[in-house]
Every structure is written in structure tokens, then in C-alpha cells.
Amino acid sequence: MLPDHTHQIVACCQLNFPSITFDINLTLSSKGTTVIFGRSGCGKTTLLRFLAGLERPPLSRLIFKGTVWQDESRRIFVPLSQRSIGYVFQDPRLFPHLSVRSNLLYGYTRTAPEHRHITPDRVIDLLQLRPYLDRRPTHLSGGEQQRVAIGRALLTTPHLLLMDEPLSSLDLQRKQEVLPFLKRLNRELGIPLIYVTHALEEVLQLADQVVVLKEGTVRANGTVQEVFSELGLRHVLPDQHIGAVLDTQIADHDQEFGLTRLEFSGGRLHIPRLHRPVGDHIRVQLLAKDVSIVTGERPFLTSVLNVLPATVLEIGPIDPDRPFVDIKLDIGAPLLATITRKSLSSLHLQPGNQVYAQIKAVAFSHELNPWPALL
Amino acid sequence: MPNLDLAPLWLTLQLATVTVIVLLIVGTPLAWWLAFTSSRIRTAVEAIVAIPIVLPPTVLGFYLLIVLGPHGFIGGPWKELSGSALSFTFTGLVIASTLYSLPFVVQPLHGAFESLGKTHLEAAWALGASKLDAFFTVAVPMTLRGFLTAIVLGFAHTLGEFGVVLMVGGNIPGQTKVLSIAIYDHVEVLEYSQAHTLSAGLLTFSFLVLLTVYTINRRLPIRVS
Numbered sequence: 001m002l003p004d005h006t007h008q009i010v011a012c013c014q015l016n017f018p019s020i021t022f023d024i025n026l027t028l029s030s031k032g033t034t035v036i037f038g039r040s041g042c043g044k045t046t047l048l049r050f051l052a053g054l055e056r057p058p059l060s061r062l063i064f065k066g067t068v069w070q071d072e073s074r075r076i077f078v079p080l081s082q083r084s085i086g087y088v089f090q091d092p093r094l095f096p097h098l099s100v101r102s103n104l105l106y107g108y109t110r111t112a113p114e115h116r117h118i119t120p121d122r123v124i125d126l127l128q129l130r131p132y133l134d135r136r137p138t139h140l141s142g143g144e145q146q147r148v149a150i151g152r153a154l155l156t157t158p159h160l161l162l163m164d165e166p167l168s169s170l171d172l173q174r175k176q177e178v179l180p181f182l183k184r185l186n187r188e189l190g191i192p193l194i195y196v197t198h199a200l201e202e203v204l205q206l207a208d209q210v211v212v213l214k215e216g217t218v219r220a221n222g223t224v225q226e227v228f229s230e231l232g233l234r235h236v237l238p239d240q241h242i243g244a245v246l247d248t249q250i251a252d253h254d255q256e257f258g259l260t261r262l263e264f265s266g267g268r269l270h271i272p273r274l275h276r277p278v279g280d281h282i283r284v285q286l287l288a289k290d291v292s293i294v295t296g297e298r299p300f301l302t303s304v305l306n307v308l309p310a311t312v313l314e315i316g317p318i319d320p321d322r323p324f325v326d327i328k329l330d331i332g333a334p335l336l337a338t339i340t341r342k343s344l345s346s347l348h349l350q351p352g353n354q355v356y357a358q359i360k361a362v363a364f365s366h367e368l369n370p371w372p373a374l375l
Numbered sequence: 376m377p378n379l380d381l382a383p384l385w386l387t388l389q390l391a392t393v394t395v396i397v398l399l400i401v402g403t404p405l406a407w408w409l410a411f412t413s414s415r416i417r418t419a420v421e422a423i424v425a426i427p428i429v430l431p432p433t434v435l436g437f438y439l440l441i442v443l444g445p446h447g448f449i450g451g452p453w454k455e456l457s458g459s460a461l462s463f464t465f466t467g468l469v470i471a472s473t474l475y476s477l478p479f480v481v482q483p484l485h486g487a488f489e490s491l492g493k494t495h496l497e498a499a500w501a502l503g504a505s506k507l508d509a510f511f512t513v514a515v516p517m518t519l520r521g522f523l524t525a526i527v528l529g530f531a532h533t534l535g536e537f538g539v540v541l542m543v544g545g546n547i548p549g550q551t552k553v554l555s556i557a558i559y560d561h562v563e564v565l566e567y568s569q570a571h572t573l574s575a576g577l578l579t580f581s582f583l584v585l586l587t588v589y590t591i592n593r594r595l596p597i598r599v600s
Binding site for chain 1: 497501508
């Protein structure tokens with residue numbers, strides 16, 4: 001008997017391209033935000049197009065919340081227009097012969113009135129589109145056009161929203177405005193979002209679930225916390241992206257020393273003063289190269305503020321060509337540390353050891369600037 | 376102006392109008408298929424559509440005469456049904472003109488659809504538009520220039536045809552005697568002034584049509600093709 005798929009998206013497909021073989025076998029949550037992450041050419045867009053019914057590989061099956069959308073072996077195929085999908089493409093694809101208003105209403109008027117749960121006024125205000133309504137799309141900037149494209153997709157009140165690097169044409173400031181909006185959208189409207197990107201900051205800021213693709217196959221799939229604490233990610237992501245992700249909340253601010261204290265499931269972290277109110281939820285990435293390990297008794301003298309008791313969970317594979325090794329720790333949440341092989345040997349680290357983790361720097365998901373380098 | 380019979384003019388305009396309408400109905404799906412199919416026979420079909428460009432009109436006319444005639448592959452069954460063959464009739468002329476002008480309608484449309492691509496159609500489908508809906512509300516408005524070019528070329532080409540019409544239609548006043556044949560008749564009996572009037576009329580008309588079209592074309596907001 002098949003497992004219960006009523007809240008899941010089950011996607012299996014195989015496609016052969018001259019350069020890569022695309023082989024996907026994936027179960028996605030149909031709630032929250034799933035980010036599909038990987039570098040250009042890894043098959044992210046192909047996966048999205050398959051979910052939308054724009055690719056029809058002969059070997060494919062797609063089930064959305066228990067409804068079969070595509071099963072080529074049984075000759076079942078629900079076309080895109082009947083899938084109730086909002087698709088925001090990488091390029092805005094606005095209709096040049098229609099005004100912004102008509103573009104926004106194109107899908108809305110084609111949605112049955114009883115299924116319209118999002119009003120044009122709400123979308124126009126949320127995306128700040130009111131000044132452009134009577135203009136032609138060609139007279140808008142790239143960012144403005146993309147906002148219209150997002151608004152147009154939302155106005156169909158889709159069951160599933162697909163976005164293919166929708167922010168790549170936006171400048172940093174506009175990105176900062178649109179990203180929280182996308183998050184809120186997901187929370188308030190309950191529309192599941194599948195979001196393709198090659199930008200780590202977008203993963204950290206948006207994702208509940210992450211799928212990491214490389215060369216047409218799924219390399220990791222799970223919650224952000226699970227995926228970013230996997231030792232195997234070293235082979236998939238560039239070094240500067242390796243590090244566990246923590247969901248924290250601002251506990252208080254230390255005015256005297258200019259610090260902010262963050263609370264998470266395993267304790268507290270000190271970070272440089274954040275100008276955000278107490279109680280705000282903040283997702284941080286603790287880069288593995290900034291985490292070091294101390295053994296022995298506390299207290300010891302260190303300039304590092306964040307020293308947290310930890311248990312060694314797993315020691316990463318030893319690569320003779322590399323002086324470093326990754327260690328997976330438990331600090332109440334998973335944490336990755338990169339140390340030298342020499343240190344591993346001199347500290348005699350074994351799974352189960354009680355140690356201390358020193359965390360030197362913390363990177364924040366809400367600040368896009370710390371990651372200027374994209375994949 | 377004595378003895379100037381305007382019937383060939385009306386007949387010609389009628390023929391060109393009907394032909395263009397038929398061509399749009401037949402040529403649009405054909406051009407669409409050519410633009411988006413991945414079928415292996417695509418190239419062959421493309422070549423067949425283009426044949427009238429290179430074939431002498433008399434050759435096309437000759438084969439059509441045979442096919443549309445009372446013992447022909449199409450004319451025969453048609454005669455069984457309607458009582459007369461298709462050769463030397465207006466309907467026969469429409470069929471012949473359609474084939475003769477087919478590339479002039481299909482090729483601009485094919486090019487327009489190809490440069491339109493699927494991107495905007497995919498966006499329309501995602502917004503809930505069926506394929507037909509997306510075609511009429513997105514593809515057609517975005518390829519208006521292609522349609523305009525196709526209509527003008529199809530119309531003008533039909534207007535100027537001579538060889539095919541002579542072969543298939545003959546020279547029956549009011550039925551198949553079109554403008555180009557009327558001019559030829561006048562010249563043959565040395566009625567140069569009538570020939571002049573008709574020729575100048577055709578020339579002016581052609582120029583005005585093309586001028587209008589290019590003006591509209593220039594002002595069309597959408598430039599896909």
C-alpha cells in the first residue's frame with residue numbers, strides 16, 4: 001500500500017540531455033517553502049518545469065496531494081492551465097500588448113470567482129504596483145516587471161507557487177523588500193512555495209525545506225537545519241557555504257558592549273548588536289570554518305564569546321589531500337566544525353566525546369550583504 | 376471612358392479577399408505546426424509549402440487543371456456531388472490561388488510564431504488560459520505584424536496572378552476573368568487606353584494598400600517579429 005501522500009508532492013522523472021542525465025526521485029512537502037538549490041545547469045529549472053507540466057519525459061510520475069498530475073506510463077497528463085500553479089519565471093514574461101493592470105488581471109479573470117481568495121487591491125498594495133497600473137510593461141524596470149509577474153501569479157490564488165530565481169533581476173534593496181514579502185505570503189495565504197535559486201542567502205531566508213541538486217540528481221533533501229548540518233554537503237557546496245543553520249530569537253541587547261543575545265534550542269549566542277527588536281526570529285548560519293573545538297575543563301581563557309558545551313556526533317571522512325576534517329557536533333542543535341586533521345589527532349576526538357565549541361563569527365540570513373559571492 | 380468593364384476588378388478583389396480568408400484559416404495552423412513541431416517531416420512540409428515560389432505558374436496551373444477537372448482526383452468527386460467540375464469556376468480559382476499564395480502567408484506567420492517562441496504562452500497557460508485562449512489573447516496580438524504581412528502578401532500575390540488563373544480558370548467574364556487577364560485581353564486587341572486605366576488602377580491600388588499596411592505596421596506597439 002502506498003504511504004499517505006495527501007500533503008506531499010511526489011515527483012519521479014528521468015530525462016537525458018546531451019550534457020547531463022536528469023534523474024529525480026523526490027518527495028516534497030506541500031506546505032511551507034521548499035527551496036531548490038544548486039549551481040547553474042544542475043537541473044533546477046528542469047525540475048520546476050516538470051512540476052508545471054512543461055516537460056513530459058516518457059519516464060515520469062507526479063502526484064500532487066494525492067492527485068496524479070502526470071503518469072506517462074498510464075497516459076495521465078494534467079496540462080499546466082488546469083494544475084492551478086502560479087509560475088514566476090526567471091524573466092518576467094509580461095504580455096507586452098497589455099497594460100500592467102490587464103497583465104495582473106489576466107489570470108484573475110480566468111479563475112473561478114469562488115476560488116479567488118486574493119484580491120487585486122491587496123496584491124497591488126503589497127507589491128506597490130499602484131503607480132504603474134496604466135503603463136505598458138515595456139516601460140517598467142526589470143524589478144518592477146518581476147513584481148508584476150509575481151502579482152499576476154498570486155491573483156490566480158494558486159494551489160502551488162513555483163518561482164524560478166525570481167529575484168535575480170532585482171537589485172539588493174528590492175530583494176530585501178520582496179523576500180520578507182514572499183515569506184509572509186507563504187505564512188498568511190498558506191500557498192506552498194517551491195523556489196529555485198543559486199543564492200545561499202535566499203535559501204537561508206526563505207526555506208523550510210531544502211533540496212540540493214547537483215548534476216541532475218538530488219544530493220540532499222530535508223529541513224534547512226538537517227541539510228546544512230550534513231557532512232556530505234562538503235562535496236556539493238563550495239567551502240564558504242558549509243555551516244549549520246540555527247533558528248534563533250533575539251533575547252536582549254547589551255547596550256554597554258554593543259552586543260545582542262540570541263536564544264536557540266541549545267542555549268544562547270552573543271553577536272554584534274543587531275538593530276532589530278527583542279523577540280524577532282533570526283536565522284543564522286554558523287560557518288564551519290569559524291567553529292573550533294576545545295576539550296578539557298571549563299573555565300578556560302578565551303577571547304571568543306560563544307563557548308557552548310557540545311557532544312561529538314560524527315567525524316567526517318578523512319581526505320588525505322586535505323589538511324582539514326569536518327566534525328558534526330550537537331549543541332542542542334546540530335553544528336559543524338572544520339578543524340585540521342592534526343588537531344583531530346592531538347585531541348583524540350571520538351563520537352560521544354564531551355567538548356566545547358567556540359564560535360567566532362555568525363552570519364545572518366536577513367543580511368544579504370555578507371554573501372556577495374554567489375555559487 | 377467608354378467600354379471599360381469593371382467586372383474583372385470586382386472579381387479580382389473578391390478572389391483575393393476569399394483567398395486570403397481561406398489562407399488564414401489553413402495557413403495559421405500550418406505555420407504554427409511548422410514553428411513548434413519537432414516532427415521529422417517538418418522540413419519536407421516546409422519545402423512543399425515553398426514550391427509555388429519557384430515553380431512556373433503555368434506548371435502549377437497545368438497540374439491543377441488536371442486535378443480539378445471533371446476527371447481529376449478532386450474535380451471528379453466534386454462533379455459527382457455538385458454537378459460540375461472545378462476547373463473554369465470561381466471555386467476552382469480560389470483553390471488554385473490558395474495553393475499558389477500559400478507560402479506568402481505561411482512563411483511570415485511561421486517566422487512570427489518562431490520568434491514569439493513559447494515563453495509567453497507558457498506564462499499564459501500558467502495563468503489558467505487554455506491553449507486556444509492563449510493563442511488568441513497572447514500569440515495573435517503579439518504577432519500582429521506577422522499576420523499583417525501575411526495578409527498583404529497573400530492578397531497582393533493573388534491580385535497579380537496570371538498564369539495559374541489562365542490555366543485553371545480560363546477567361547470567362549464575370550466568373551474567372553480577373554484583372555490581369557482583362558488587361559492582357561485589352562492589349563491583345565490593341566485597346567491600350569483601357570489597358571492603361573486598369574493597369575494604372577491596379578498599380579495605384581497596390582501602392583495604397585502597401586502604404587497603409589507599412590504605416591500601420593510601423594505604429595504597432597508590439598515588435599516581436
